[in-house]
Each structure stands twice: as structure tokens, then as C-alpha cells.
Amino acid sequence: MRRMAEIAPESSATPYFRFRSAVGEHVLIVPHSRIFDLSGDAARDWDRDGHAARETALMLAAETLGEAGLSDVVMPQPQSISLNVSSACNLSCGYCYADRGKFAGAQPKRMDLDTARAAIDDLLLHADRASPVTIGFMGGEPLLNRALVQDVVHYAEKIAAGRGLDLRFSMTTNGTLLEPADIELMRSRRFALTVSVDGDGVVHDRQRPTPQGRGSYAALTKRLAPLIADPGNVQVAARMTVRSGTIDLAARVEAVLAIGFPEVGVSPLRMSADDSALAGEDWPKYLSELTTLSRKELATANTGGAIRLTNFAVALKQIHAGASSPYPCGAGGGYFSVAADGKWYTCHRAIGDPDYEVGESGTLDEQRRRTFLIERHVHSQTDCRCCWGRYLCSGSCHQEARNRTAESCDFIRDWLRFCLSAYCELSTCRPDFFLPRTVN
Ligand code: SF4
Numbered sequence: 001m002r003r004m005a006e007i008a009p010e011s012s013a014t015p016y017f018r019f020r021s022a023v024g025e026h027v028l029i030v031p032h033s034r035i036f037d038l039s040g041d042a043a044r045d046w047d048r049d050g051h052a053a054r055e056t057a058l059m060l061a062a063e064t065l066g067e068a069g070l071s072d073v074v075m076p077q078p079q080s081i082s083l084n085v086s087s088a089c090n091l092s093c094g095y096c097y098a099d100r101g102k103f104a105g106a107q108p109k110r111m112d113l114d115t116a117r118a119a120i121d122d123l124l125l126h127a128d129r130a131s132p133v134t135i136g137f138m139g140g141e142p143l144l145n146r147a148l149v150q151d152v153v154h155y156a157e158k159i160a161a162g163r164g165l166d167l168r169f170s171m172t173t174n175g176t177l178l179e180p181a182d183i184e185l186m187r188s189r190r191f192a193l194t195v196s197v198d199g200d201g202v203v204h205d206r207q208r209p210t211p212q213g214r215g216s217y218a219a220l221t222k223r224l225a226p227l228i229a230d231p232g233n234v235q236v237a238a239r240m241t242v243r244s245g246t247i248d249l250a251a252r253v254e255a256v257l258a259i260g261f262p263e264v265g266v267s268p269l270r271m272s273a274d275d276s277a278l279a280g281e282d283w284p285k286y287l288s289e290l291t292t293l294s295r296k297e298l299a300t301a302n303t304g305g306a307i308r309l310t311n312f313a314v315a316l317k318q319i320h321a322g323a324s325s326p327y328p329c330g331a332g333g334g335y336f337s338v339a340a341d342g343k344w345y346t347c348h349r350a351i352g353d354p355d356y357e358v359g360e361s362g363t364l365d366e367q368r369r370r371t372f373l374i375e376r377h378v379h380s381q382t383d384c385r386c387c388w389g390r391y392l393c394s395g396s397c398h399q400e401a402r403n404r405t406a407e408s409c410d411f412i413r414d415w416l417r418f419c420l421s422a423y424c425e426l427s428t429c430r431p432d433f434f435l436p437r438t439v440n
């Protein structure tokens with residue numbers, strides 16, 4: 001992995017964040033996300049003398065041998081791509097960022113086989129054998145180009161086997177076109193399937209209608225049932241979009257879980273094609289709904305159960321792992337999205353946007369990648385340089401950063417604070433929760 005540049009942090013930025021939980025007093029050392037428990041006396045001392053606290057935190061924040069530098073701009077080899085195989089969708093959801101796969105005219109045709117194979121060749125030729133390689137299918141609705149999906153899976157497997165690569169697949173789908181052949185293809189492979197489901201039949205049909213205005217819930221649940229009943233190797237998850245005015249999470253999440261999904265992730269709209277993105281007062285309400293739901297999940301986990309809310313489960317695992325990064329995701333680093341015409345973009349939401357275009361298969365533009373990675377580093381974000389959440393939130397999604405508001409950032413920090421407390425509670429009540437599971 002090449003180190004391209006270094007971007008100094010803000011020297012006055014806070015190196016720690018103090019918080020408490022149901023089991024005591026704690027401090028998060030912001031760089032490298034290290035959490036320490038404090039006795040009552042230590043907490044009082046910490047809070048009384050800000051200068052000494054800062055000095056101690058800076059000492060505890062020192063980089064250890066082999067740890068990635070948080071100021072570094074590195075350029076890894078692409079390790080994961082999504083292929084935008086379809087430029088159409090059989091549904092017509094008003095908030096769709098992809099314009100049903102057409103990306104405001106930037107993607108008029110679906111992907112052909114030569115384009116897909118060229119992207120796969122490029123990815124698999126350079127990918128690192130030491131880490132998994134992932135090929136994702138997106139659109140529009142990717143199953144509208146089913147033949148290409150099938151071909152890519154077999155083609156990529158052949159090349160990956162020759163190179164000794166650990167190959168995995170993913171797909172984001174509305175689920176209404178799933179056929180037995182698709183399910184068969186996925187079951188026998190490492191496939192992560194994310195299905196868009198927005199609640200019970202009433203909410204889902206209102207938010208995710210067909211172009212003729214009919215609902216899609218019945219088709220979704222019918223087509224999905226065999227996979228839910230017997231997922232094989234498929235990791236199935238639901239993704240629920242939350243729009244302004246539909247923030248009642250608990251009932252909607254329960255309705256989605258009742259379909260049989262093992263977990264559901266909720267995703268608030270920060271940008272929307274139909275003006276339904278969350279704004280202002282929506283954020284405190286969303287936070288309250290999300291934390292109420294998470295508290296229930298935490299109570300279940302404390303007594304031996306699983307956490308079914310993906311957002312919460314992922315946050316806890318990341319905190320446990322000491323996740324700390326100057327980037328919110330792999331976009332433009334190890335991850336790219338390939339448009340139907342073969343152009344590579346930093347991610348799937350940037351398709352058709354020249355600011356995020358970084359070349360074509362076989363000819364990635366190193367200078368454009370470098371510029372993107374420098375500009376998107378959290379130390380380059382004026383709003384974020386001094387924020388205590390800077391290495392956990394990492395500036396949030398690049399595509400949504402321009403819609404950042406005081407309210408949306410307050411939501412992020414309050415959610416992080418909740419997750420940090422929940423982590424301390426869970427790791428005390430149930431330390432085995434974070435042990436790797438034994439595979440029999
Ligand atoms: S919470 Fe807001 S200011 Fe803080 S790192 Fe995230 S996006 Fe930046």
C-alpha cells in the first residue's frame with residue numbers, strides 16, 4: 001500500500017471524549033479509539049484538570065508499532081468493486097438516488113459482458129491475496145440483467161481460483177424479481193444480499209411502488225420466502241429507508257423482522273430525489289427512535305440474545321475492534337463502482353458525476369485518485385478537524401457530506417455516545433458477546 005501524502009491533524013483538536021455508562025465512568029482516546037475505564041476518583045481528577053487530562057490523553061494516543069498512521073493518505077489496490085449492471089428498475093421509489101438506474105441520463109444502457117469482464121480482469125489481476133475480494137451487483141435493479149450476473153460469477157470464480165483469491169459477492173436488490181435460479185447461484189457461494197424493505201405492506205407499498213402505482217410488497221415476500229427459509233451460504237439482510245415524516249422505527253423494524261430477516265439496517269435519507277430527506281427537527285426524533293430500539297436490543301444481548309439492528313451491531317463491533325479511520329468507507333481507496341459504460345467512479349452513488357470519475361478498466365487515473373483521497377481525508381474537512389467523533393464518523397459519507405448540518409452532526413455524535421456507553425455495558429455484562437464464534 002503506497003503512502004501518497006500526510007495531512008497534519010489540527011493541533012488544538014481534543015484528544016479525548018469523556019462519557020459514562022450504566023457500569024461506570026470512561027474515556028475515549030480519540031486517535032485510535034481506545035477506551036479506558038476510570039474509577040470515581042480518576043474520573044473526578046480527569047474532569048477537574050483539563051490540562052492534565054489532555055496531556056494524559058495525548059500520551060495514550062501515541063501510535064503503536066504497526067498501527068496505520070491517521071494522518072497518512074494511502075492508495076491501496078482496488079479490492080472491491082460494484083458493477084452497475086442495469087440501468088433500469090421495475091419499481092419507482094420517489095427517493096431513489098440512482099434515478100432508477102439512469103443516473104440522470106448518465107447511464108442510458110445496461111452493462112454488456114465485455115465491459116463487465118474487463119472490470120473483473122482489472123480487479124482480479126491486482127487484488128491482494130491476503131484479503132477477501134468482493135464483486136457487487138447494483139443498478140437500477142441488477143436482476144434485470146440476470147444473464148450477465150450469472151456469467152460474471154462463473155467468470156470471476158475461474159480467474160480467482162487461478163490466482164488463489166478469496167472471492168465474495170454482494171447484491172443490492174428490491175427482491176421482487178428473485179427466481180429459483182438466482183437463489184441457487186447465491187446459496188452455494190459467499191454472497192451478501194441486501195434487500196430493500198421499508199416496513200409493513202402499507203408503508204412499503206407507499207414508498208416502493210411500481211411505475212403503475214401498484215405495491216411491491218406481495219411480490220417481494222413471495223419471491224424471497226425460499227431464500228429466507230433456506231439461505232445456505234447467503235448472508236441476507238434488510239435495508240430500510242427512513243424518510244422525513246416516517247420516523248416511527250420500532251413498528252417498521254418489527255414488521256421487517258417478521259418477514260424472517262435475521263437483521264435489519266435502517267438508513268435515514270440525507271439526500272433525496274423527492275424532497276423527503278431528514279432535516280432539522282427530524283434528527284432528534286430519529287435519534288430518540290433509534291436509541292429506544294437499540295436499548296431493547298441491548299437488553300436482549302445482555303441476557304444472551306443477538307442484536308438484530310445492523311446499525312447497532314456494526315457500531316458495537318467497530319468500537320470493540322478499535323476502529324479508527326480518516327475515511328468513512330473505502331470509496332476511491334479499495335472500493336470503486338463501475339458504470340455500465342465501463343467508467344470507474346469512487347462509489348456507486350457517484351455514477352455519472354465527473355468530480356468522482358477516476359478512469360476506466362486498466363487505466364485508473366492515479367492523479368485523480370490521489371486528489372480525491374487528499375480532499376476527502378478527515379483532516380481536510382474544516383467541519384470535522386476538531387470534532388471528537390472524527391475517527392469514528394470520519395466525516396460521514398462523501399456523497400452526503402455537502403448536506404451536513406449542525407443537526408445531522410449532533411445526531412451522529414449523540415448516536416456515537418450512546419453506542420460507546422452501550423459497548424461498555426455489554427462488554428461488562430456479557431464479555432463473550434465479542435468473542436469470535438466457533439464454527440463447527
Ligand atoms: S459528526 Fe459531523 S463534524 Fe463530526 S466527524 Fe462527523 S461529519 Fe464531521
Ligand code: SF4
Pocket residue numbers: 328329330331346347348349396397398399400
Ligand atoms: S461515499 Fe457514501 S455511498 Fe459511497 S461508499 Fe462511501 S458511504 Fe457509501
